[in-house]
Amino acid sequence: MTMASPVSILLVDDDALIRAGLRAILTSDQRLSIIAEAENGVRAIELAKRMNPAVILMDIRMPQLDGLSAMEAILQGNPVAKVLILTTFGEEEYIDRAMTGGAAGFMLKSSGPEELLSAVHAVAEGAAVLSPRIARRVIDKVRGINTASLSRAKELVQELTPREQEVLALVGASLTNAEIAVRLLLTEATVKGHMTAVLLKLGARNRVDAALIAYRAGIVNS
Template sequence: MPPELPITVLLVDDDALIRAGLGAILASDSRIEIAGEAENGHRAIELASRLQPTVILMDIRMPQLDGLSALEAILGQQPDARTVILTTFGEEQYIDRAIAGGAAGFMLKSSGPEELIGAVVAVAEGAAALSPRIAKRVIEKVRSIDAGSQHAARLAIEALTAREHEVLALVGAGLSNAEIAARLVLIEATVKGHMTSIMLKSGARNRVEAALIAYKAGITCN
């Protein structure tokens, strides 16, 4: 099931030229509509509350209030808000905090137009989105986890049902709710119910954390 159209996007970046460029790229896709623009974190919090956009595309480094602090504030008010964090080369050190803060996606500002549009659509559909470079960084981090982290992840999923294990494995593989529903021959509302249960039982705050738990616990799909 595709996302509700149009996919409204709030652009957050302190550079007006970057906002204009991002807006032009996204608006070239008929499914996407620019709902508003913010030049700092405080303005982003205000507009996110007022406009209720489908996706928030947010820069990390901004004056007054940075993107990660704004992300945490927005999700404190709107737990279901979907945010894609924009980073530049060399800012991978912010990934951990962004994941913990509840970001649904991480893209480099140097990403190509199709990659950026794909990330926004994926997040609107309920999936996670990582640029290839950032995905590699996350995978390398997961591969380097110690036995204690693996054990903690396995404990976190002990209470999951067999079906929830299947759903979590597909989340770890990067599938959206719609794709999981098609794979398991379920309706999307049922998948959403399983995701809610998985997050409650595992302690995952968002889809990216759920995927990392799947990786750490060694849950994979066939």
């Protein structure tokens, strides 16, 4: 039986000690492979274009070009790139920009090693990932969103079929396509088809966008 190739990772952080710590965590998992490292956003853009990693683990505050600007530039050239934001800063301004900018997930550096490894695998498999603390902030913020926005989210969700709503709710709970397939007793290909329809009907740019709509519509069991 042929083993799957390791998930290729571009590690981006300006702090050499933090990169060393992340490298130690990531290389402890044989299913992951760091193919390149960058110390700033400019270098990250160059390496992402040249090496096309499966997951880009991106810090925010860096010299020359910050991580969010680098992420936006990378996604402009390759909309399907998967950028997992990793930072010590949990301010809402960063969360908002990361989510609306197309990040595949947002993790805090205070997350445990197992949580980080799980997040990298989930993003590689197509899931939307928010660390528990970030998810809590998102949920709390959704509760404070004006009624019109919440109503619009509910209207969008009502346009989905019952099965698509089930898929969306599980996307909001950060499940991968494979996990959703098991939960709903479907093939992974069927789930991917539902996911394509969900994104199209919601007008969502990615799974994180869809997950936020699911939160706003109140269909995620938090």
